[in-house]
Amino acid sequence: QVQLVESGGGVVQPGTSLRLSCAASGFTFSRFAMHWVRQAPGKGLEWVAVIWYDATNKYLADSVKGRFTISRDNSKNTLYLQTNSLRAEDTAVYYCARALFDSSGFDAFDLWGQGTLVTVSS
């Protein structure tokens, strides 16, 4: 079954860290670029980060640059998002998503996980 399953979300205090994971199954994970997208409660979609299939290229949104890190372990079919120095405005459902065709990130997102909720609150 082709799917992405996120985990690692939770309720944390401002200034703390979380590592989100996205486990892929049913397809050759190592061939695809992967993205993280977030959605604050009641709001629209915000792209967060992308990593190329071989991790040679990574891009981050300005809103998370210097605080978040994207990585992947192709041997474990898993994508990660390390989130540090969390702020209230980082509260959102975090989705991982797969690039449609391309090993680079310049492609539509054809497969999405169900999301994991991160709540940053004191």
Place this chain on the structure above:
Amino acid sequence: EIVLTQSPGTLSLSPGERATLSCRASQSVDSIYLAWYQQRPGQAPRLLIYAASNRAPGIPDRFSGGDSGTDFTLTITRLEPEDFAVYYCQQYGSSPWTFGQGTKVEVK
């Protein structure tokens, strides 16, 4: 950063009617880098259209996409009950990848 502006914000229609959604880019977007997604309440987004006019696998042919320069459209020819949702356009040709703010298609 390429800003995508969707209109209208909300579209109130009845089942069976035609829906036309617009997405305007703040600068030129090659049509091969424009997608449309549907998001139903409580669900993850679903890819409908990529490269402006190509339907993703499994997407019914009542969904179609078009473009004219910096303006893109998503058309749903006859609304089915399951089509009432929020729709987002996205450009994926340059960093940062950006989404429009969404158009909600609601039951009139």
